[in-house]
Amino acid sequence: MKKSIILLFLITLNSCKPSPTYNAFDKEFDISLREVVKNGCDTITVGCGFFNLREKNGKLRNYYQIYVEDWDNVVAKGFDYILDTVYLKEEKEFGKISNLKISETQIIELNTELKKYGFKFYNQKEDEFGNNSVEIINELSEKTFELEPLTEWINQKDLVVYRQLSYFKGK
Incomplete structure (x- = not known):
């Protein structure tokens, strides 16, 4: 029982996506959008089913772009x-x-x-x-x-x- 709990815990850890870096210049696109939403963001419609999840505060506001039919994957990123x-x-x-x-x-x-x-x-x-x-x-x-x-x-x-x-x- 103890081994299966440890194994389940390790599988869960490996399946988690990393936290967002909020760096539009890096190569990281496979991030946890759940964390982006949890950190607080504006959801901005940018047309044709695409949305930007943009930081709410500051002069430089990073965003991650998603497509409505594939909510879990970042298709682009940038900043305003x-x-x-x-x-x-x-x-x-x-x-x-x-x-x-x-x-x-x-x-x-x-x-x-x-x-x-x-x-x-x-x-x-x-x-x-x-x-x-x-x-x-x-x-x-x-x-x-x-x-x-x-x-x-x-x-x-x-x-x-x-x-x-x-x-x-x-x-």
Whole structure:
């Protein structure tokens, strides 16, 4: 009896998925989504049956993406970094805010968050449509990644918008 309890315990231990690392840059996708939910997260619909389980707090909010028909498997991960909150005067200003450059203060704040993962701000560039994006660089490998500028309505009635940078990595 004692041996079967120990064996059952060992099997249970081996079948558990590891806790989430909340690191969008690592290679770990096989994590316990139960832990993500237990830690508290926002469930955000991103279209076509996909959901992001995103951290609720902080400027840098990591997420794990799942498909509704396969709830136990992470298909992608990434993060949203909230640059600032913008209060618009009228709705037609919404399209213009993605063109705003990122200030030196915002770069310093971004570097504080990215430092945890071995990255830092590298470059800010503008595309042919006038939209700004940010490149970050890994301090060891010198590999660069582009962060996509996004805007997210917080309260459309009162014209309140998050301006953010986003990083996405598929499985």
